[in-house]
Amino acid sequence: MNNVFYDKLIFELSRHGRQGYSLPKNSFPDDFRFSLPKHLLRSQAPELPEVDEPTVVRHYTNMSNNNVGVDTGFYPLGSCTMKYNPKINELMSENPTFVNLHPLQCEETVQGALKLYYELQQMLAEIAGMSEFTLNPYAGAHGELTGLMIMRQFHLSRNDLKRVKVIVPDSAHGTNPASAAVAGMQVVVVKSRPDGTVDVDDLRPLLDDTVAGMMMTNPNTLGIFEHNISQIAQLVHEAGGLMYYDGANLNPLLGKCRPGDLGFDIMHINLHKTFSTPHGGGGPGSGPVGVTDGLEQFLPMPRVLRDSEANPEKGEYEFYLGGGDIPIGAISSFLGNFGVAIRAYAYILSLGRENIKHVGPLATLNANYVKEQLKDYYELPLEGVCKHEFVFDGLKDKSTGVTTLDVAKRLLDYGFHAPTIYFPLLFHEAMMIEPTENESRETLDAFIDAMKKIAIEAKENPELVKSAPHNTPVRRLDDTKAALDQIVTYRMLTKQD
Numbered sequence: 001m002n003n004v005f006y007d008k009l010i011f012e013l014s015r016h017g018r019q020g021y022s023l024p025k026n027s028f029p030d031d032f033r034f035s036l037p038k039h040l041l042r043s044q045a046p047e048l049p050e051v052d053e054p055t056v057v058r059h060y061t062n063m064s065n066n067n068v069g070v071d072t073g074f075y076p077l078g079s080c081t082m083k084y085n086p087k088i089n090e091l092m093s094e095n096p097t098f099v100n101l102h103p104l105q106c107e108e109t110v111q112g113a114l115k116l117y118y119e120l121q122q123m124l125a126e127i128a129g130m131s132e133f134t135l136n137p138y139a140g141a142h143g144e145l146t147g148l149m150i151m152r153q154f155h156l157s158r159n160d161l162k163r164v165k166v167i168v169p170d171s172a173h174g175t176n177p178a179s180a181a182v183a184g185m186q187v188v189v190v191k192s193r194p195d196g197t198v199d200v201d202d203l204r205p206l207l208d209d210t211v212a213g214m215m216m217t218n219p220n221t222l223g224i225f226e227h228n229i230s231q232i233a234q235l236v237h238e239a240g241g242l243m244y245y246d247g248a249n250l251n252p253l254l255g256k257c258r259p260g261d262l263g264f265d266i267m268h269i270n271l272h273k274t275f276s277t278p279h280g281g282g283g284p285g286s287g288p289v290g291v292t293d294g295l296e297q298f299l300p301m302p303r304v305l306r307d308s309e310a311n312p313e314k315g316e317y318e319f320y321l322g323g324g325d326i327p328i329g330a331i332s333s334f335l336g337n338f339g340v341a342i343r344a345y346a347y348i349l350s351l352g353r354e355n356i357k358h359v360g361p362l363a364t365l366n367a368n369y370v371k372e373q374l375k376d377y378y379e380l381p382l383e384g385v386c387k388h389e390f391v392f393d394g395l396k397d398k399s400t401g402v403t404t405l406d407v408a409k410r411l412l413d414y415g416f417h418a419p420t421i422y423f424p425l426l427f428h429e430a431m432m433i434e435p436t437e438n439e440s441r442e443t444l445d446a447f448i449d450a451m452k453k454i455a456i457e458a459k460e461n462p463e464l465v466k467s468a469p470h471n472t473p474v475r476r477l478d479d480t481k482a483a484l485d486q487i488v489t490y491r492m493l494t495k496q497d
């Protein structure tokens with residue numbers, strides 16, 4: 001940021017000699033300092049900001065007001081399923097009987113927590129049509145890696161050593177090929193047809209006895225349901241491969257169909273997407289992995305298992321930690337992110353068996369509503385009914401020179417978080433919109449209104465859109481520098497006397 005005014009007068013609040021606290025008097029004897037090793041002693045006082053209490057409180061409160069999240073507004077970030085995180089999830093996860101557990105406690109003292117894990121594993125298995133789940137992986141991508149390690153271990157356990165290839169559609173999320181590479185497999189790309197779905201004719205010649213499996217998400221990253229999925233699964237299975245489901249797009253399927261029934265063998269679920277746990281600014285996520293019948297023994301350790309014959313009255317306990325016969329090892333410390341599991345469990349129970357069936361259809365309805373209202377203003381490369389999300393290829397009228405980035409920035413002026421932009425890579429001006437099922441008709445209409453206004457502005461006053469945002473605390477930032485060149489600790493900018 002080169003804005004001197006912002007740096008010095010607003011951000012730097014420190015004034016020499018200001019104080020907002022008082023520490024107790026140092027009770028160590030004077031010579032204590034000298035008994036410490038020299039290299040551990042400071043030669044100069046640390047450079048800490050010197051501020052009074054109200055200044056500190058206002059600083060953090062103002063910063064938090066600049067933060068955008070699902071609690072402040074509509075967040076149609078395609079592929080990310082930024083659904084509202086109900087507060088009851090938070091309330092449950094803050095329960096002191098959960099918060100104060102230690103991961104090294106004996107099993108008999110944490111039966112309640114293990115029961116929650118076990119039941120969540122069971123619920124996910126039922127929702128997804130899988131046989132068993134592990135909650136250990138920390139994110140979707142981590143689940144992909146875990147799933148691919150299971151796939152590899154499955155082939156190795158049968159002494160089928162040639163299977164090193166993983167087929168990935170060209171519309172796939174970048175984590176798919178990345179996870180396959182990290183798992184030590186070779187990535188083979190299969191093309192999409194003009195309608196956005198996997199080209200079965202392009203797939204056939206790729207299938208031989210070196211194929212370990214295929215990764216797909218359904219609906220795909222364009223929001224289109226892969227209607228050939230049963231045929232694709234059959235072809236991959238006939239070639240001896242396994243089907244991996246990237247569950248990032250599970251939301252629209254809730255209540256309608258299950259990946260297990262579509263022919264998938266291994267999958268992950270992003271609890272921070274479909275099951276309403278926070279995405280958390282790099283904070284904890286969770287990517288539980290499920291497998292079909294016959295693959296349970298490859299799940300990572302430890303697993304939460306249940307002894308249905310245990311008699312608590314005899315001091316026997318029901319839930320315990322175990323491992324499979326041929327596990328891939330441990331892929332996380334302990335059992336993953338417990339706090340996230342509590343939130344997902346609370347979400348599933350608070351919706352209940354009946355209401356959870358409305359999630360997918362409502363997410364689909366909302367996406368189609370927004371798409372139909374905007375398709376005269378924005379380029380819709382793939383016509384027809386979408387699932388939970390859809391992609392525009394920029395403004396319909398390209399003559400103005402206004403880009404997808406400009407539209408995204410201008411949306412900030414209207415108080416909306418931008419959609420995902422320039423992904424998927426199949427279109428130059430991709431703009432991926434996912435409203436989720438939570439949003440009211442009024443919110444969707446307000447977003448549609450803003451998007452239409454921007455399309456009109458782009459024609460009448462393109463400079464206004466190209467120079468946006470105008471109403472935000474900062475203007476266009478250097479995204480790359482912001483990601484690579486972070487300063488996360490306090491640095492005194494100027495010395496003052």
Ligand SMILES: *Cc1c(COP(=O)(O)O)cnc(C)c1O
Binds near residue numbers: 079141
């Ligand atoms: C979000 C996403 C992932 C990766 O999940 P993370 O939890 O962010 O690691 C993978 N595939 C698709 C399609 C996604 O949208």
